[in-house]
Amino acid sequence: MIKREEILEILDQYSLSDLSISVLGSHSALEICRGAKDEGFRTVVICQKGREKTYSKYFRTRRRFGREVGIIDEAIVLDKFRDMVSREVQEKLRKLNSLLIPHRSLCVYVGYDALENELRVPIVGNRFLLKIEERDVERNQYYLMEKAGIPYPRIIRDPSQIDGLVLVKAPEAARGFERAFFIASSPKDYEEKAEELIRKGLITREGLEKAVIEEFVVGAPFNFNFFYSPLDGEIELMGVDTRRQTNLEGIMRIPAPHQIEVLKSLEVKTIEVGHIASTVRESLLERAFELAEKFVKAAREEYPPGVIGPFALQSMIIPGPPHEEIIVYDVSVRVPGSPGTKFTPYSENLWGFSMSVGRRIALEIKEALRQDRLGDLVT
Numbered sequence: 001m002i003k004r005e006e007i008l009e010i011l012d013q014y015s016l017s018d019l020s021i022s023v024l025g026s027h028s029a030l031e032i033c034r035g036a037k038d039e040g041f042r043t044v045v046i047c048q049k050g051r052e053k054t055y056s057k058y059f060r061t062r063r064r065f066g067r068e069v070g071i072i073d074e075a076i077v078l079d080k081f082r083d084m085v086s087r088e089v090q091e092k093l094r095k096l097n098s099l100l101i102p103h104r105s106l107c108v109y110v111g112y113d114a115l116e117n118e119l120r121v122p123i124v125g126n127r128f129l130l131k132i133e134e135r136d137v138e139r140n141q142y143y144l145m146e147k148a149g150i151p152y153p154r155i156i157r158d159p160s161q162i163d164g165l166v167l168v169k170a171p172e173a174a175r176g177f178e179r180a181f182f183i184a185s186s187p188k189d190y191e192e193k194a195e196e197l198i199r200k201g202l203i204t205r206e207g208l209e210k211a212v213i214e215e216f217v218v219g220a221p222f223n224f225n226f227f228y229s230p231l232d233g234e235i236e237l238m239g240v241d242t243r244r245q246t247n248l249e250g251i252m253r254i255p256a257p258h259q260i261e262v263l264k265s266l267e268v269k270t271i272e273v274g275h276i277a278s279t280v281r282e283s284l285l286e287r288a289f290e291l292a293e294k295f296v297k298a299a300r301e302e303y304p305p306g307v308i309g310p311f312a313l314q315s316m317i318i319p320g321p322p323h324e325e326i327i328v329y330d331v332s333v334r335v336p337g338s339p340g341t342k343f344t345p346y347s348e349n350l351w352g353f354s355m356s357v358g359r360r361i362a363l364e365i366k367e368a369l370r371q372d373r374l375g376d377l378v379t
Helices: 004-012 029-038 053-058 081-085 087-095 104-110 112-117 141-148 187-199 205-209 248-252 256-263 282-302 339-343 346-351 357-371
Strands: 020-024 042-048 062-064 067-069 074-078 098-100 166-171 179-184 212-215 220-228 235-247 270-278 309-318 325-332
Touching (some): 020 029, 020 104, 029 357, 042 053, 042 081, 042 087, 053 074, 074 081, 074 087, 104 112, 141 282, 141 325, 166 187, 166 205, 179 187, 187 205, 220 282, 220 357, 235 248, 235 282, 235 339, 235 346, 235 357, 248 256, 270 339, 282 309, 309 357, 339 357
Parallel strands (some): 020 098
Antiparallel strands (some): 166 179, 166 212, 220 309, 235 270
């Protein structure tokens, strides 16, 4: 395991006046780089061959019409994302005085083991907290929510105990980092649907054994995207969003009488492909902040130094009585991957202008430099 002291020693060798904000070329890289450029930092994107043009061509920095456009100063193109843990690439990132910003794709393509044991580049955030998103980790997000007293869907420990509508979250066979959701209403229904998905090669029997079975919560989905600053201990609501999923979105647009026919030959997919900026009723905000404060406290106790920077509580808002309640069904402890949240009013209400998560990270780094506390932001 990479000790924090080792990362701080690397940081001591950096030229702090010439830092680079680095990110894997996927997920939220553009949002992160835009925010970094807005605050005056150089940007570096680590790309995978075959999917690099977004960063190396279309959004690269260059002169155009007499002005500088683009947000990517340097693209490092590798055969595979996982190659970024090679000695050569790590040395290059350190020579560029890189601060690496984590997002979901970094966790998926590089892996938690490499992040915790091989990647000796300062990460802005808590690299040891990232794995709590996975259901098969012992002290995972459910453990933290239980410890914090955050309401989350009831977990069904065994398919034989299914006594109502449930949502089953199993890893996809082809892409283990994506989940193949299916709904069941009884043990028999669960077995029939699971066997059908296995037969079609959409999930594996091994993956099914790792599946989480949650009580199906009927409510309105909203993701609360927060930012925790270790510099002053404050929590900010950056914005709220909801998700677009394929092919679920298309199926929902088919009139109900025809959906059954369509579903005979089409499997429901819930792969997130987009986000919609949202707002919630103002009376719900205090409760959302309370849940965020509880999560930050629990994470600090279990995974010191705890949350650093962005995190999200993916939630359902359900009706009362006596009032609406927020049920958290998923937690993210890195850039949430919803660039449109800056178009909600919340960051502007605090800062006086709309601020993306990427820019908020860059602003935190600038303030840490001013206070000589950059070590408080990295692991």
